[in-house]
Amino acid sequence: MTVVEEKPAPAPARRPNAAWALLRNSWRQLTSMRTALILLFLLAIAAIPGSVLPQRGVDAQNVDGYYAEHPTLAPILERLGAFEVFASPWFSAIYLLLFTSLIGCIIPRLRDHFRAMRMAPPxxxxxxxxxxxxxxxxxxxxxxxxxxxxxxxxxxxxxxxxxxxxxxxHLKETGNLLFHLALLAVLFGVAIGSWYGWHGNRLLVAGPDNAFCNTLQQYDESGLGARVDASDLPRFCLELTDFQAKFLATGQPESFRATARVDGGAPRSFSVNSPLRLDGANVYLLGHGYAPVIKYTDRYGRSQTTTAPFLSVDGMLTSEGVAAFPDANVDPKTGARDSKLQVAFEGLYLPTAPDTAPYTRSLFPAERSPALLLFAYRGNLGMDAGIPNSVYKLDQRQVTSGRLARIGDGKLLRVGEKWTLDDGTSVEFLGTKQYATLSVRYDPGEKPVLASAAVGLLGLMLSLTGxxxxxxxxxxxxxxxxxxxxxxxxxxxxxxxxxxxxxxxxxxxxxxxxxxxxxxx
Incomplete structure (x- = not known):
């Protein structure tokens, strides 16, 4: 009798874990060289708005100017993060994905390259x-x-x-890997600068009365890294003592040079491409302009003088601004201030004014024939409401509501000339002071990024020539x-x-x- 052995039933096939398979395939796609190249391309495209549009962290005044020129488009771009591209969530997402993808690409290639270097030729x-x-x-x-x-x-x-x-x-692959490691180091250096760096922008008028110290409260705009506290800022005070600008015959700028005094020390010069290097910070020169000095005498004979920085609107430094006197016309007997008698002057400053009207544009950026076109306003300036407003423009809501009214027509004043208003008060144009727009920054990732870029260039040369x-x-x-x-x-x-x-x-x-x-x- 033949005995037939029964074969055991085959074990049921093990079903793969769907979540694990999805995670593994996603990681393989993310760490592929193709994905890394796509992410690098997307990062380059994402950086274009940061180069074309003004950035709030670099020059907030240009952002305000963009709002004035494009009142409809600017709020849309603001919601998209176009004025803070490099701090936006979508740019950070591309940045982190590229960082992860490069790590996943480089590590296996490094292992294979070291193995190939140690192996004998076939x-x-x-x-x-x-x-x-x-x-x-x-x-x-x-x-x-x-x-x-x-x-x-x-x-x-x-x-x-x-x-x-x-x-x-083998130097070809060595250079290739060196380039990718340098690119990874560049991303890491940028991240270090974002975490531990800080910046602050300040419009600084020349003169000892306008000196400022390195605190967040004294900056027009500032930003701290994620790992930086306000108490970590280095302590120093800065005074702009002089500013010199040279222009070509066409009005194009030739050179800018500022002189500043740090903590009361000897004056130190710096320019656009040569920043003022301090202990723990660098001071960069972004731009400059003029601040008219305006004297107002109210109905009680009390005089007030203000230095009002005007923002340039064109290449010839035609500038717009406001000189406000919210404490004017205070009764000296009672000390009471009538908010309906506050005064402000909206002005257009021309460094080189034409000889005849219209006085709408400067002919040259240097002060060859300075003139100040003023428009007077009287009423409630809206400064007591606690609502923040621009110091360079009048609150148009006050004008529209009638709480702030314009007084007569405008008046063109040369240096030293006086304009008497309808109520006997007067305004006098005393001259101008120059100001500089400064950016005080600290970026600990600056040197690592520079060194990584140099190493990346070396690796690229080896990769191309090997x-x-x-x-x-x-x-x-x-x-x-x-x-x-x-x-x-x-x-x-x-x-x-x-x-x-x-x-x-x-x-x-x-x-x-x-x-x-x-x-x-």
Whole structure:
């Protein structure tokens, strides 16, 4: 009787974990070189608005100017983060994804490259005549002599009996990896600067009365890194003592140079491309303009003088601004202030005014014929409501509601001229002071980014100039010695045929000099 053994039932197939499979495939896609290139391209595109549009962290005044020129478009761009591109969530998302993708790409390639560097060149193929380059040597060199010639020309050599294998060009992959590591270091340096850096912008009028100290409250606009507190800012005070601007005959700027005094010390000069370097911060010169000095005498004979920075609106430094006197017309007997008698002057400053009307645009940015076109307003300036307003413009809501009324027509004043208003009060144009727009910044990632960029450039040069190639030699002995050579370029290399021919010639020439004992690798 035949006994039939029953085979055990096959185990049911194990169903893969769907969540794990999705996570694994997503990681593979993210860390692929194709994804890294796409993310790098997206990062470059995302940085375009930061280069084209004014950025609040660099120059808040230009952002305000953009709002004035594009009142409909600017709020939409603000919601999209276009005025703070490099701090926006969508830019940070691309940045972090690229950072992760590069790490996932580089680590496996580093491992494979180190393994390839430590391995000996591969064995000689069986059919050398099938390689792109092939030759039969006329001399009778031995393997050691061939290896000596190759080593002298910096080839990595392996001698296996009567065969010689050699390769060259690993610097190509080394440069490629060096470039990607440098790119990773650049991203890391930018992140360090974002975490531990800070910046503050300040419009600083020349003179000791306008000096400021390095505190957040004294900046027009400021920003701190995620790991920086206000108490971490270095302590120093800065006074703008002088500003010199040179212009070409066409009105284009030639040079800007500011002089500042730090903590009461000796004046120090700095310019646009040469910042003022302090202990823990750098002071950059962003722009400059004029601040008219205006004196107002109210109905009680009390005079007030203000220096009002005006913002330039064109390349000829035609400037607009406001000089406000909220404490004017205070009754000296009672000390009561009538909010309906506050005064402000909206003005247009022309460094070089034309000789005849219309006085709407300066003819040259330097002060050759300065003039100030003023428009007077009286009423409630709206400063007591606690609502923040621009110091460079009147609150148009007060004008529209009638709480602030314009007084007569405008008046063009030259330096030293006075304008008497309808109620007997007067305003006088005393002259101007220059101001500079400064950006005080600290970026600890600046030097690492510079060093990484230099290393990346070196890696790129190595990657572009490196050529991976291999050559093989086989010495066959018998009735006669036969030396066969073959060459194989691992990358596109138009000059490999000439290099291979020269290498074969060098081996033949060395053979004519006699045998040389080589070293087996």
């Amino acid at each position: 064995a000689v193929p069986a059919r050398l005549d099938r390689l792109p380059q092939h030759a039969v040597l006329t001399g009778t060199p031995d393997a050691d002599a061939i290896a000596a010639v190759l080593r002298k020309r910096r080839w990595r050599v392996a001698v296996r009996g009567d065969t010689v294998s050699a390769e060259k060009g 050529r991976r190639r291999r050559v093989f030699f086989r010495v066959t002995t018998g009735r006669s010695t036969l030396v066969e050579a073959g060459g194989l370029p691992r990358t596109d290399y138009a000059g490999f045929a000439e290099e291979f021919a020269q290498l074969v010639k060098d081996v033949e020439d060395r053979d004519s000099e006699g045998p040389v004992n080589g070293r087996t690798v």
